[in-house]
Amino acid sequence: MQNYKLTISYDGHAFEGFQTQNRPGCRTVQDELIKVVSKMAKTPVKIVGASRTDAGVHANGQVINFVFPFDLTERAMLMGINSQLPTDILVKNVEKVQLDFNARHSSHHKRYLYRVSTSKFVDPFKRFYTGHYFWRLDFDRIQAALPDLLGEHDFASFAAAGNQTATTVRRITKAELKSVSNDHELLFTFEGNAFLYNQIRIMVGVLLEIGNGTRPVHDIERLIQVKDRQQARFTAPASGLYLDKVYYESTN
Amino acid sequence: MQNYKLTISYDGHAFEGFQTQNRPGCRTVQDELIKVVSKMAKTPVKIVGASRTDAGVHANGQVINFVFPFDLTERAMLMGINSQLPTDILVKNVEKVQLDFNARHSSHHKRYLYRVSTSKFVDPFKRFYTGHYFWRLDFDRIQAALPDLLGEHDFASFAAAGNQTATTVRRITKAELKSVSNDHELLFTFEGNAFLYNQIRIMVGVLLEIGNGTRPVHDIERLIQVKDRQQARFTAPASGLYLDKVYYESTN
Incomplete structure (x- = not known):
């Protein structure tokens, strides 16, 4: 054995x-x-x-x-x-x-990436491998919003209907955004101890709406307070999400 | 109209x-x-x-x-x-x-790219988008062979069975290789006035065999002389080939 x-x-x-x-x-x-x-x-x-x-x-x-x-x-x-x-x-x-x-x-925390293609039309080579956002995006607004996710919070507003965990409190230790300008792409990196059902795709949805100006820059603070998943409706598509790395204490 | x-x-x-x-x-x-x-x-x-x-x-x-x-x-x-x-x-x-x-x-000449993945196993994200070569490759041998393709030659040895053109004489104006080392990839660029059926995939096959050492560095000179398509058997897979650009005189 x-x-x-x-x-x-x-x-x-x-x-x-x-x-x-x-x-x-x-x-x-x-x-x-x-x-x-x-x-x-x-x-x-x-x-x-x-x-x-x-x-x-x-x-x-x-x-x-x-x-x-x-x-x-x-x-x-x-x-x-x-x-x-x-x-x-x-x-x-x-x-x-x-x-x-x-x-x-045994897993200690996980890293996820989310790729968003920002070109005007869906690139045939990216249709299964990125999310897509065709609207205006202000990179700086998203950068300003990202720190609001860090730390231990009740992410009830960011859990999809199917979530069945006992608690919706989670700790996020990294939330970063990089622009891959040659490729018309944004790349989000998230790390945390665990994530709720669809949490990252809902967080990306909220961040893109902040970038587009349809949500205030610090709307994440409010969403964490209200604990109401009806307030964060846009779930970014599965195609952009990558489980990048799982961290363990002992083996690595 | x-x-x-x-x-x-x-x-x-x-x-x-x-x-x-x-x-x-x-x-x-x-x-x-x-x-x-x-x-x-x-x-x-x-x-x-x-x-x-x-x-x-x-x-x-x-x-x-x-x-x-x-x-x-x-x-x-x-x-x-x-x-x-x-x-x-x-x-x-x-x-x-x-x-x-x-x-x-009206087309004047064309550019094709050929992507070869050289990692040990096929990367799931590249299986449809690159060719694959698992064997040892000497980059310098391929670099030394590439100029042999340049100019006007009878490429009969490099035409697949289905080729139906009147002549097998073609002019190649660019034949380059770049290593994309972070991605374990080789990227070939070929430009020419026109190409025979499967010509680029056969040329890549020959170049990889030169890189691997199973053909002499200047075997392309011999292949051009012998005009015998039985001598260049390995056709690199379609998945690595990209029609990159078509050039025209007037409009561009």
């Missing part, structure tokens, strides 16, 4: 999200991994993922773990899985870890 | 190439354009493309033209077509041109 920690990337556009669903014809990342790893193990293997990314959401660095019946080398595990996975999922790294390591519960 | 010259880009991965084919269920760029423009014209409109790109080949700057029964402004034409095209094709520019302009016959 050996516990393996894998870092994987995937192009989310042809998946109905990470998590297995009990619907026929529903392709998920977890199902593809279960299929390959169980075949190698010759027995069903349970896959734990750090984040249950939504349909269309991408990953540069999702982390999963599973307990495997045989002791393969890290390299053999990486080659074995990659040779059988569909080409929209890739295992980037394999690490043997202690049996008590759990990709979800 | 007004002749329009359009610059378009498309993500080729879901198309069976540019040109209309008489096979059911075969999706082509030309068909999509004919559908939209004919609907706007309320009569069938013939679309001429500068280059008949193959299945899976992309375009940053394909040029087309068509004669339209009404005189729309360039902006109205651009907005009208883009609002009806599928999101994997985009009209980037519209220009009114003389009636005798023909996107194919």
